[in-house]
Amino acid sequence: MHRNSNDVSTKQERIAALAKQSPQMAFTSLAYLMDIDWLKEAYRRTRKDGAVGVDGVTAEEYEQDLEGNLQRLLDRAKSGTYRAPPVRRVHIPKGGSTTETRPIGIPTLEDKVLQRAVVMLLEPIYEQDFLDCSHGFRPGRSAHQALDSFRGQLMNCRGGYVLEVDIRKFFDHLDHGHLRAFLQLRVRDGVLLRLIGKWLKAGVMEEGSVSYPDSGSPQGGVVSPLLSNVFLHYVLDLWFEYEVKPRLRDRAFLVRYADDFVIGFRDGRDAQRVMEVIPKRFGRYGLTIHPTKSRLVPFRPNSPWANDDRGKPVEPAGTFDLLGFTHYWARSQRGYWIIKQKTATDRFSRAVRSIDSWCQANRHLPVKEQQQKLNEKLRGHYAYYGVTGNSGSLTRFLHEVGRRWRKWLNRRNRIRSMTWAKLCAILRRYPLTPVRTVRSVYRHAANP
Secondary structure, three states: OOHHHHHHHHHHHHHHHHHHHOOOOOEOOOHHHOOHHHHHHHHHHOOOOOOOOOOOOOHHHHHHHHHHHHHHHHHHHHHOOOOOOOEEEEEEEOOOOOOOEEEEEEOOHHHHHHHHHHHHHHHHHHHHHOOOOEOOOOOOOOHHHHHHHHHHHHHHOOOEEEEEEOEOOHHHHOOHHHHHHHHOOOEOOHHHHHHHHHHHOOOEEEOOEEEOOOOOOOOOOOOHHHHHHHHHHHHHHHHHHHHHHHHOOOOEEEEEEOOEEEEEEOOHHHHHHHHHHHHHHHHOOOOOEOOOOOEEEEEOOOOOOOEOOOOOEOOOOOOEEEOOEEEEEEEOOOOOEEEEEEEOHHHHHHHHHHHHHHHHHOOOOOHHHHHHHHHHHHHHHHHHHOEOOOHHHHHHHHHHHHHHHHHHHOOOOOOOOOOHHHHHHHHHHOOOOOOOOOEOOOOOOEOO
């Protein structure tokens, strides 16, 4: 490990230990830890191959005088003369929609480095505060851990009710005043708070013009995920754990990944009460719950023991989506009721469209190069969606990749003679990566 990495890790461990020892303490002096070695480590951890910001500076250009550039950046940050440049906004398709887009803000490389340096200071503090229900954008935590956690708790409860909640344009409507108040509960270092304030008010450049929104934190910024976690930690996580759960009749549990979250309940009356109060809770902090995308789903297997507290059969089980998977009840090979997962329809469609677009744009490349790239994409798909019980969706995806590949190989010229027989001959020479299950999820099963 590089010496800078060791020095930074040691400082972070000291911050974490102090934060854990004093959970109510507000840190007033943190910026002094940020020296040239700290910025060098922040630069090392910053992605270099992403899109450029409004200044057009690439990593190669910045590295021509890396030490000098980082020293000047450090001086401006600590003196208060640093000016946060606007982020360059681009739009990407949202979910499985072909019309809705998600705005992504692209900071400059220098802005990314400084934001990374600040995150490296704040993360050790908040990692001591965040609850186990929070999984997104945290070190050592993943989407699959969130899925396993929620699925396991539902299995242990033998189902119940699932509340799906969609926060409407969370990153666009994040209230700056409330965020500052939350931050100051733990951080009162003037240098860091000023920097965060500058990033929140930096503005957005789109089609050559700059706008300055009164709320929000651009998706794509390095510091935005941490700020969103801080905001929802106080608005949702602590509230649910210490105010809501003690008032419920039966067991309930929350799992959150960034701004996506679901709540499981054993008792339907508890679920209905929380469903009614959540819009009011989020409304206090300037957020809106999407009325059509938020719903309460009965989620019990259709079995002899699927009764409510009064012994009456509950309504048939529904399904719900979480982090790209559709969850549903089914029988295992041994006859046990288990929760299975399959690729959500919108995620499947999005992945197929992505393959189709790539094959179209790269159809004139040598076949071997196309095969290698497609196999990379397939392995990435399997790495996330390759869970036990999802082989059907994976097989369909592999078939669609073959179809799209044949389609665009057939359009390399006007002859269009790429029959399935010819494609099969190509696949024998340049095979696509077969379906692979990467993760086993069936650790819990309810009695038949």
